[in-house]
Amino acid sequence: MSHGIRQYEIDPDGWLRAGTAVLHRPSPNHDQRPGAEDPSLLVIHNISLPPGVFAGDAIIEFFQNQLDLSSDPWFENIRSLHVSSHFLIRRDGTIVQFVSTLLRAWHAGVSCFQGRERCNDFSIGIELEGTDVLPYTEAQYTSLHRLTAALRTRHAIRWAQGHEHIAPGRKTDPGPAFDWGRFTRETGLANPTL
Numbered sequence: 441m442s443h444g445i446r447q448y449e450i451d452p453d454g455w456l457r458a459g460t461a462v463l464h465r466p467s468p469n470h471d472q473r474p475g476a477e478d479p480s481l482l483v484i485h486n487i488s489l490p491p492g493v494f495a496g497d498a499i500i501e502f503f504q505n506q507l508d509l510s511s512d513p514w515f516e517n518i519r520s521l522h523v524s525s526h527f528l529i530r531r532d533g534t535i536v537q538f539v540s541t542l543l544r545a546w547h548a549g550v551s552c553f554q555g556r557e558r559c560n561d562f563s564i565g566i567e568l569e570g571t572d573v574l575p576y577t578e579a580q581y582t583s584l585h586r587l588t589a590a591l592r593t594r595h596a597i598r599w600a601q602g603h604e605h606i607a608p609g610r611k612t613d614p615g616p617a618f619d620w621g622r623f624t625r626e627t628g629l630a631n632p633t634l
Contacts, residue, residue: 448586450594454540456527456587467503467538469524469546474561479541481563482588482600482629483548485525486570486613490514494531494569503528503538523547525565527587533579535587541595551606553599554632559606564591572615581622588627597629605633 449457456462473479489498490512498515501507503524509515525547528536539545547565551557566587570576591597602618603611624630 448535448590450541450590454542454594456535456537456590461534461583463534463536465500465504465536465538467524467545468505469503469522470539470543471546473542473544476542477562478596479562479564480596480598481553481559482591482597483551483559483563483565483603483606484584484600484614484618484623485547485565485567485603486572486615486618487525487528487567488569488571489518492571492574499528499567499569500536500538523549525567527565528567528569529580529583529587530569531577531580533577533583535583541591548603548606550610551603553601553606559601564595564597568614568618570614570617572612573617575617576614576619581619581626584623585626588629592627592629600627600629600631601633602631605631 451457458464487499509519524538524545526539526545541564544560545565548559551559553559568576568580603613620631620634
C-alpha cells in the first residue's frame, strides 16, 4: 500500500468498517455463496442512473429495491431487475456497501472466468459511479485502491476483471475510460485478460 493512504478494514462479518466516507446500505438482493466459498475475483463495473447522471441516490435505491420507477422514463428499462453489488464508489470517493463480502451479491449475471461460470459464486462486485467513456475521478481511484487492499487482506483475492471481460458481448463496463494499468500499479492485482 502506498505511503499516506489510510487503510480500510473488513470486519469479521464482511463489512467495511463504517466511517466518514463509508456508508452501509444493506440490499435484500443477495444469498449464500455455494459452500461458503472465499471470493478470489474482483469484478469492476460502472453504473449511473439514469445513464450519465451522477447525482442523487437512484443507484442506492435501485440496489435496495426502492427506486421510484416513475421518477425517470428510462427506469422502465430496469423495472424487472433485482440486482446488487457489494460496493459502489461514488464520484466523490464515498464507498457504499450493500452486501457483506461473505455473501453472494447479484452483480455479474451470466458470466465466465477461466472456464468457470457463475462468477457471482466466487467474486466481489465493485461498481464505479460512471460510464464507459467518461474518465473516473481521482477520488474513485484512491477509494478503489484502499478498498482493494482491504479486500485482499480479508479474502483470497487473486484476480480482477471488468464486467466486460466475464460477460463479453453482453456487457461493456467499466469500459475504455477505466485505467487498468493504473489499477494494476496501485493495487498489485492484475487483469489476466489484458
